[in-house]
Amino acid sequence: MLGGCATLPVKMSWSEGEAFDDFSKLDAQKQAEVLGSLADKLKNGDETTKCKALYVLGKAGSGAETTVPDILNAFQKKKATCKTNAAYALIKIGSAAVSGLIGATANKYPDVRANAAWALGEIGTVSTATVPSLVVLLRDKDPYVRYYAAEALGKIKGPVVPDLMYALGDNNPEVCKSVIRALVAIGSPAVPELLKILKGRGSAAKTNAAFVLVDIQVNDSVPAIAEAFDALDDEGKLAALISLIKAGVNVERYLPVIVKGLERNGFFSMMLEKALERGGTAAVPLFAELAKSRSPKIRSTAVWGLGALAPMEKGTETVLLAALADENAQVRGMAVLVLGYPRGDSQKYIPALLKTMEDKDYLIRKRSADALAKIGAPAIPAIFQLVRDESRTSHFSAIGKDAWLPPGQKVSKVELVSKMGAPAVPLLIEGLKDKDQAVRDLSSRALAAIGSSAKAAVPVLVEIVKSGNHRDKVNAAEALKEIGPGAVQAVPVLVGLLLNNEPNVKETAIEALGKIGLAARMAVPELKESLNGRPWVRINSALALWRISRSTEGMSVLFSGLQSGDLWIRDLSLQKLGEIGPLAAEGTVPYIRKLLSENNQQLKRAALQVLRKMGDGGKAAVPELIGVLKTNNLDTDVRDIATEILGSFGPAATDAVPVLAEALNSKFANYQEPAGTTLAAIGLPAVPALIEALKSGNSGTRASAAKALGKIGPAAKEAMPALISLLKSKDSRYFQQPLRDVLNTIDPAVKPTDGVGNN
Structure with missing residues (x-):
């Protein structure tokens, strides 16, 4: 107010x-x-x-x-x-105050008149004098008064349509919005007057009248709209069409107008598109016609309507198959998108989706993979055949054909099949026996990606480890590693691989035994022997020993690796200690603190990634984390991880409040939100700094501080006066509701209307 x-x-x-x-x-x-x-x-x-x-x-x-x-x-x-x-x-x-409020509508002060109009609307009582008094205020010289008068009339819903029509031409856009909302609330009784405006010439209120017609519920006024349709201008016809479609009327005879409207840009074309999309099966003939348009935008709209809203209707399949082969990427992409939704006829589209998996547009490839993943196991035979065909015709790996693409652009068939989960496992087991190496590669790697849910494949994988070729053997051991404890049956054969000197075989077997865990105890003697091997074998054997038997000997090897003169050995040892987690904190955190004090950003990033796994054992590193925030102004990745870790320590990170408050007050938006989140996690010790941040001249700082106080909750009650002051100030006009939510979270006794308003 x-x-x-x-x-x-x-x-x-x-x-x-x-x-x-x-x-x-x-x-x-x-x-x-x-x-x-x-x-x-x-x-x-x-x-x-x-x-x-x-x-x-x-x-x-x-x-x-x-x-x-x-x-x-x-x-x-x-x-x-x-x-x-x-x-x-x-x-x-309530009603006992109406008479006095009506009198206040004639007060000489604008804010009194505006508050009186607001109050009358909230009370909602219709008396003989209420409506006329508010109608007079629609012509008030003050826009705020006109705004609240229109709002009140929309709530009271008296016989005020002609007066609100006049106000549609107001020169203040906020007043116009209030009038539009009022007419929408009144509903169908306003339609005849709206049509009069839409049929007029040069009316400044015409666009606003069209907006009302778009939003209003017009079921009772369909005949009047249809009768007036031909006399409307283009904008009015689009508004009328949207209303008719929403009312469930068959508008196929208006197809030329619809096509023309969809080809436009702006509000009405967007609303028309949304109305068509909500038309359901009744709109199928219309969509089928629109699918023949020369405009890619219209064809795309038709595909969406047919595919997503009427997937099983007659004629849909023909349109979708044509769209998957359309020359326009927008249309192809829309077809692939709708095929990703649940439907009973998905399997008939598998061949076409496999073709779009090779589309030159990455988004289409990605959507095609998602659609196939949702179809699930029935798509696997066709994928296998595609892999066979590719392996015979391409010098690229059949399951990594997109290796030349940037990392974020690859669409892996392994990832695609693994998304199908456990239902795909029986077919993948058959794939392990396929004559084509590419199919076997795909099957074993997909099983590895499925992980513990692929336990049924263990017997076949064991046989491959025993007698497969080198490539199959490594892939099978990798799959057993990812299946983890469920692969206990493979322990004897994996122990046997520890004596294998083929590249990658022994290394993968060591990792697999470690992942299987306690059930792999028979491997302990051979793993201890491997502690004398080359660095990679030694370090991974140490981790495997710890996982299997909680061996202090294994952890000691990793700690000693941190003292190596070889940077690679130190880094690998640190990563493995990170996998052990909090139990390794005592010997790992001092080394991490040392790395955080150095200037090497890559080492800092690696150290932080391990520190976040150390749990409460990492609290000793708070001073170094504060130092990271003070010195890393450009490396946002390092800053973000350090900030997140401090938040995980809660009140134990209280010493970081000043540097976090500085980040919260930064001009950089990507500093403010993480800092606010961490200050919220620190809790009560951060409240004074957050209260101070509410006074900042930066809107992002104020918003992040308020959000943080809301997360702290009732413990931040000290901040209530500052939050209320901010809510009443002009600085809060763009985030009024979030502020009210924060106030309610801290103290539910404070209601949104409890004397809080805009100055």
Whole structure:
């Protein structure tokens, strides 16, 4: 609202304030005493006291009816700072306040007239004088008054359509929006007048009338709209079409107008497209015709409508198959997208989707893979055949044909098949036996990606480890590794591989045994022997020993690796200790602290990735993390990880509050949100810094600080006055509702209308 309360107490500190919640339970004598005291405060108190009194009277509701004259007196004074609180009290009192509010609509002060209009709308009582008084305010010279008058008329829904039509031509866009909302609320009774405007020439209100027709529920007015259609201009016809479609009318005869509208840019074409998409099966013939358009945009709209909204209707298959081969990428992409939704006829599209898997457009390839993944196991035979064909005709790997693409552009068939999960496992087991190496590669790697759910494949994988060629053997061991404890049957054959000197075989077997864990105890002697091997074997054997037997000997090898003169060995040892996690913190965190103090950004990043796995054992690194935030102004990745880790420590990271507050006040938006999140995690010790941040001149800082206080919750009650002050200021106009939500989270007793408004 336009006026604001000078102060909003979080808790009343005087007797009337303590009584307001149970006012209705007081006896008549006590009620009279409380109301008399409050009336006296309205007459003789300072502005703060008056605001408190008005707040309490609002809570008393209709029981405060006898104080209406005193409230109106406070409400209509020029210098009163509690107009919104007074209006709030009158709203809660209800119909007994209507007569006085009608009188206030003629007050000489604009903010009084605006608050009076708002209050009348909230009360919603229709009296013989309410509507005429509000209609007069539609022509007020102050835009705020006109805004709230229109809003009130929309809530009261009296016989005001002609007057609101006049207001559609208001030169203030915010007033026009309020008028539009009012007419939409009134509904079908407004349609005849809207059509008159739409048939007129040069009316400044024509566009706004069309907006209303788009949003209004017009089921009762379909004949009137259809009759007036030919007399409307292009904009009016589009608005009318949208209304007719939403009303479920068959608009096939308007096809030329629809095509013309869809070819336009702007609000009406977007709304028309959305209306068509909601047309359901009744719109199928229309979509089928639109699919023949020369415009890619219209063909794309038709594909979406047919595929997503009427997937099983006759004629849909022909349109979708044609769209998958369309010359335009937008149309192909839309067809692939709708095929990703659940449908009963998906399998017939498998060959076409396999072709679009090779599309030159990455997004289409990605969507095709997603659609095939949702079709699931029935698509696997066709994928195998595609892999066979590719392996015979391409010098690229059949399952990595897109290796030449940038990393983010690859669409892996392994990833595609693995997304199908456990239902794909039986077919992948058969694929392990295929004569084509590429199919076997795909099957074993997909099983590895499926992981523990591929346990049924273990017997076949074991046989491959025993007798397969080198490539199959490595792939099978890799799959057993990812299946993990479910691959216990493979332990003897994996132990045997520890004596194998073929490249990658022994290494993969060591990792697999470690992943299987305690059930691989028979491998301990051979793994201890491997501690004397080359660095990669030694370090991975140490991790495997720890996983299988919690061997301190294995962890000691990893700790000693941190002291190596070889940077590669130090880095690998650190990564393996990270896999052990908090139990390795005592020996790992000191080394991490040392790395964080160095200038090598790559080492810092690696150290932080391990530190986030150390749990509470990493709290000793808080000083170094603070140092990272002070010195890494350009490397946002390092900053973000350090900030996140500090948040995981909660109040133990209190020493970081100053540097986090500095980041929160930064001009860089990507610093503000992470800093606010971490300050929220630190909790109560961060509240003073967050309160200070609410005063910042940077809107992002204010928003992040408020959000953080909301996450802290009731413990941030100290921030209520600052939050309320911000809510009432112009600085909050773009995030009013989030601020109200924060206030409610901290103290649910504070309601959105409790004297809080915009100055």
